[in-house]
Amino acid sequence: MAATSLRPTRLSVAQVDALGRAQGGAGTSQLHGVQTTVLFGDPDAPGPYAFEIRVPAHTRIAAHTHRDNRTALVVSGEWHFGYGEAMEQKATQKLGPGSFYTEPAGEAHFAFTGDEPTVVYITGEGPTNTHYVSAADEPEHR
DSSP: OOOOOOOOOOOOHHHHHHSOOEEOOTTSOOOTTOEEEEEESOTTSSEEEEEEEEEOTTOEEEEEEOSSOEEEEEEESOEEEEESSSOOGGGEEEEOTTOEEEEOTTOOEEEEEOSSOEEEEEEEEESOOOEESSGGGSGGGO
16 A cells, blocks of 8 residues: 655644634544644545644543544643543543643543643544444434
């Protein structure tokens, strides 16, 4: 399989802010209030992608998996991130701006914000998806 080519892309903060923000999207939590901006590629299609999520304060994202390997960088705020099939605060690590983490394909993970909103950039190789560990956490059940 040939490597997917990247197109040259540069976005200033103002250009990122000017991009459309949406509720949900492929590979996101689909939670009310979480905004997504696709920065590069198409998370629904084969190939590399990058998107920004803006997560409001006091938001909890239940344990879930993705089909692709992903990497993430915390841009601002306070992100409490953990691995496992059930959200356990003691299993999280507090990640601030500049922190990096991975979301290995098929490995359950969860996150929550504290008293301030958080911005995270996520990259992966599409197509991506989100599958909640508990069916009760799937968007259509909330």
